[in-house]
Structure formats: structure tokens, C-alpha cells
Amino acid sequence: EDKVVQSPLSLVVHEGDTVTLNCSYEVTNFRSLLWYKQEKKAPTFLFMLTSSGIEKKSGRLSSILDKKELFSILNITATQTGDSAVYLCAVPTQGGSEKLVFGKGTKLTVNP
Amino acid sequence: DGGITQSPKYLFRKEGQNVTLSCEQNLNHDAMYWYRQDPGQGLRLIYYSQIVNDFQKGDIAEGYSVSREKKESFPLTVTSAQKNPTAFYLCASSIRTGNPYEQYFGPGTRLTVT
Numbered sequence: 447e448d449k450v451v452q453s454p455l456s457l458v459v460h461e462g463d464t465v466t467l468n469c470s471y472e473v474t475n476f477r478s479l480l481w482y483k484q485e486k487k488a489p490t491f492l493f494m495l496t497s498s499g500i501e502k503k504s505g506r507l508s509s510i511l512d513k514k515e516l517f518s519i520l521n522i523t524a525t526q527t528g529d530s531a532v533y534l535c536a537v538p539t540q541g542g543s544e545k546l547v548f549g550k551g552t553k554l555t556v557n558p
Numbered sequence: 559d560g561g562i563t564q565s566p567k568y569l570f571r572k573e574g575q576n577v578t579l580s581c582e583q584n585l586n587h588d589a590m591y592w593y594r595q596d597p598g599q600g601l602r603l604i605y606y607s608q609i610v611n612d613f614q615k616g617d618i619a620e621g622y623s624v625s626r627e628k629k630e631s632f633p634l635t636v637t638s639a640q641k642n643p644t645a646f647y648l649c650a651s652s653i654r655t656g657n658p659y660e661q662y663f664g665p666g667t668r669l670t671v672t
Contacts, residue, residue, distance in 0.1 A: 455598070480660070488562075488648065488663035489601075534600060545616070546661065548593075548600035 448473040448539045452549035460557050463525050467552045469535035470517040479518050480546065481509055482534040489534055492520070525556045561585065562664035564649050569669045571643075579634045579667045581649030588654040590632035591661065594618060595646045604647075607632055608654065636669065643671045 453468045471479060478496045482489035493502045495511035495518055502509050506525075511518045522529055532553050536546040562583040571577045583590065589608045593601040603616030607626040621640025626632055632651075636643045646668050650661040 450600070452600075487665040490663070491660050494660060536601075545603060545606060546601075548602075550598065550600040 448547050450535055450549035452535050452552050456553040458555045464523045467520040467533050471537050473537050477538050480536045481520050484532040527556050530556045564664035564667050571671050574638045577636050581632045582630055583651045587651035589652045591650040592634045593648045
């Protein structure tokens with residue numbers, strides 16, 4: 447059974463700190479790994495990773511994939527209160543090209 | 559403005575009643591999905607549809623039903639057979655070519671059954 451495990455489940459930091467969120471996966475036929483940010487309601491897409499070792503970057507957020515060790519990390523530098531959210535990791539499953547299996551998420555709280 | 563709309567935002571029902579959640583998209587996406595999210599849990603797939611008039615069960619389909627009569631619409635019915643219907647329900651859509659794994663989400667419906 448395909449699965450995604452995220453750690454930690456929750457994290458509290460102060461503004462300006464750097465955080466690293468972890469996502470490990472087990473999937474029969476790996477194609478990609480996706481990161482989403484969920485603030486209050488709808489998750490919004492952050493990154494899609496398909497190749498090992500290539501960092502994707504967007505402002506203070508970056509992510510990298512290790513296909514040998516089956517994990518990805520999401521880094522946020524110089525955190526702001528607006529980064530407070532649940533960060534979700536997902537991988538497409540074997541059953542269909544558009545089906546995603548999600549981890550439980552990491553709840554990040556950034557205090558001023 | 560293109561996007562996905564879900565209605566209502568909040569829904570309250572008595573146990574034993576069926577309830578239908580609406581999901582509409584004007585992104586011209588072929589594929590649509592329904593997820594359920596419980597506190598401290600990730601998203602779990604209920605049903606998905608890759609094309610009009612066709613849909614497949616996800617991981618937790620029992621107690622739910624869907625229809626896909628139009629490309630833009632994918633309503634979800636929570637039936638009285640669903641044992642724990644109180645949850646946050648998210649609808650999503652994606653294109654079938656290009657980047658099919660990037661799913662766009664609606665704002666969600668929070669259902670409370672008492």
C-alpha cells in the first residue's frame with residue numbers, strides 16, 4: 447500500500463527561524479512528489495518534484511527530493527507569521543495517474 | 559475568475575438524513591476529486607472522476623455517492639450509511655495532460671451531523 451509519512455506533526459517557532467519539514471514515502475511506481483500549503487481552507491500548490499537532488503525554490507521556500515532514500519524536505523528560511531499553516535506532502539498512487547495519497551501534514555505555527 | 563467553488567461553507571444535518579455537497583469548476587478540467595479531512599489527518603480520497611459520466615471509488619467511498627453529468631460539476635452525497643460523516647470535505651480538479659498531478663482545491667465544506 448502506498449503511503450506518505452510526514453514529520454514532525456507540529457512545530458512551533460519564532461519569526462526569523464529556519465524550519466525543515468520532512469516527508470518520507472513508499473510508492474510502487476514513483477513519478478513525483480508534491481507539496482501543498484493549507485492555511486485555513488483550500489490547500490494551495492507549492493512544488494512538484496520529480497528528480498533527485500534538484501532543488502526547487504520559491505522565495506523563502508525550497509524543496510529537494512532524494513529518490514534513493516525515499517524522502518523530501520521542505521525548507522522555510524526567515525519564517526514569518528504568514529507561514530503558519532499545515533504543510534501537506536503527497537504522491538501519485540499506482541491506481542491512477544491523477545490519484546494522490548497525502549501525508550497527515552505538519553502544522554507549523556510561527557509566533558511573532 | 560477561474561476556480562472551484564463549493565457550497566455551502568458550513569452545513570448542519572441531523573443523523574439519518576442524506577445531504578448533498580456542491581462542487582463546481584470553470585477551469586475546464588477533466589478530472590475532479592472529493593476528499594475528506596479529519597482533525598490531525600491528511601486528505602483521504604472518497605471518489606474521483608476522470609471524465610464526464612464516469613467515476614471511481616477512492617479509499618473511503620462507503621456511505622458516499624457521486625455523479626458526473628457535466629464536466630463542470632461533481633456533487634457528493636453523504637448518505638445515512640456513512641457512520642462518521644462529520645468532517646471537512648474538499649473538492650479538487652486537475653487537467654489530464656501537462657501537469658496532471660497539480661490539483662486545484664475548492665474552499666471546502668464543513669459538515670456537522672448531530
